[in-house]
Amino acid sequence: MVKTSLVNECKLFSTFNEKEKEVLSEFLNEVSFKKGEALFEEGSGADEFFFIRKGKIGLYRNDNFGNLTKVAEVHGGVPLGECAFFLGTPHSLRAIAEDDVRALSLSREKYELLKSNYPQLAIKLIEIINGIVSERLKEEDKKFADIFCFFRVGGQGWRR
Secondary structure, eight states, X not given: OOOHHHHHHOGGGTTSOHHHHHHHHTTOEEEEEOTTOEEEOTTOOXXXXXXXXXXXXXXXXXXXXXXXXXXXXXXXXXXXXXXHHHHTOOOSSEEEESSOEEEEEEEHHHHHHHHHHOHHHHHHHHHHXXXXXXXXXXXXXXXXXXXXXXXXXXXXXXXX
């Protein structure tokens, strides 16, 4: 359980009313990570995911030679680890705090309680996360299209 003021600080919850934020605060935990500390490892289980309040996290993947390669960077105001959490799969990346990070976490156990006791609030939370994940997917789709020289023709779809 965290103070409602911490939930208020998180941009992700700006559309939640005060009652929803109070209820949500009962299910979240406050966590922090020092610069260089791993939030999770590639291949580790996803028993919780995070709502980043402050800080920068580098996302890394092991390459074919055993070296870590940075593939992305996330900043405060976003969820992190949600895909593996909801898919029930191991994390596909390693997340390392690139400066001091403050976050809220939602464990699987607390998420299940939230769904059972406050299904409408759980749906609202999932809708917000879904919107963010969808935006990420659209951005990656555009990058992919740019790399392979696809372009949009008159709203009719991607053409080469």
